[in-house]
Amino acid sequence: MGRNRKKVVVAVLSIVLLVSVVGGWALSRSSDDVDAKLTTPGVEQTPGIGTNANNTGKKFSFVPVTDLLSGAAVTITPMGKPMVVNFWFSTCEPCKREMPALTAAAAKYGSRVNFIGINPNDTEESASAFIEKYGIKFTNYLDDGDQLSEAGVTTMPTTFFIAANGYIVKTHAGELTAQDIESSIQNDLGVTQ
Numbered sequence: 001m002g003r004n005r006k007k008v009v010v011a012v013l014s015i016v017l018l019v020s021v022v023g024g025w026a027l028s029r030s031s032d033d034v035d036a037k038l039t040t041p042g043v044e045q046t047p048g049i050g051t052n053a054n055n056t057g058k059k060f061s062f063v064p065v066t067d068l069l070s071g072a073a074v075t076i077t078p079m080g081k082p083m084v085v086n087f088w089f090s091t092c093e094p095c096k097r098e099m100p101a102l103t104a105a106a107a108k109y110g111s112r113v114n115f116i117g118i119n120p121n122d123t124e125e126s127a128s129a130f131i132e133k134y135g136i137k138f139t140n141y142l143d144d145g146d147q148l149s150e151a152g153v154t155t156m157p158t159t160f161f162i163a164a165n166g167y168i169v170k171t172h173a174g175e176l177t178a179q180d181i182e183s184s185i186q187n188d189l190g191v192t193q
Contacts, residue, residue, distance in 0.1 A: 053152025056171055060085065060162050063150050065118060065141035068127055076116060076141070082169075082189040083114045083162040084181075087153050089121035090130040094175035095157045099134045101178040102159075105185065106138040112191050117141070120148040121156075161188050 060083075062076040086102055088095040106115035115138035119127045124142060131140055141147075151160065161170040161184045170188045172180065185191050 053154075054171075055152055056168050058168055059166050060160060060168050061150050063146045065143045065147050066124075068119075068124065068131070068140045068142055071124070074141070078162070078164075078166050079114055080164055081112060081114050082164050082185075082191060083116060083160070084185070085116045085118060085151075085160040085162060087118050087120065087148065087151070087156050087158045089119055089156060090126045091121075092156050096134075098157060098176045099136065101176060101181055103134060103136050103138070104178065105181045106136075108193075109185055109191060110138065113185060113189065115139075118143050118147055120145055120153075161185070163189065 062078075064073050064075050066072070067074050084102070084105070088099070090096075102115065102117075106113075109115075117131075117136065117138060117140035119140060120143040122130070122142070127140065127142060130136075151158075155173050157173075157175060159172045159176055160168055161172075163169050170184055172184070186193075
């Protein structure tokens, strides 16, 4: 009887081990899908707690920020052209990945679209090093959090596409691809090549 009992215990443990291995493998496969969605440019999570305010169609309100080059407090003034306003910070991986595409778009459309970067997280030194590293030529500002709050931004990067009249046409939370930027500038802002 003792021998049969050992066989039953071994069989049960084998089944438990097999179920654990198969279950663990299945769970790891499903988390791979989640990781791919979170790191794939242009893929956005379903909104939940901590999402940006839905302010499409509202006027973008500028508050005082610090010009990164001069150190002066300024309030950004729209210049009668569409704008692309990007909120970023230097240790944000999606910000790093999208910055070359934003820089290229600014070089291409800069005469017809104002590109603005707003950094609410870094010191002047960190932000300046990031700008130099990525060869960013468009104007960037440091924010003490007031502009971030005024715009309703809670996730970064976040990019606003603003019409020449100052109204928000589109907001994109998360990493942008070059194709996303081109599409938004041409289709949403109406600026063609």
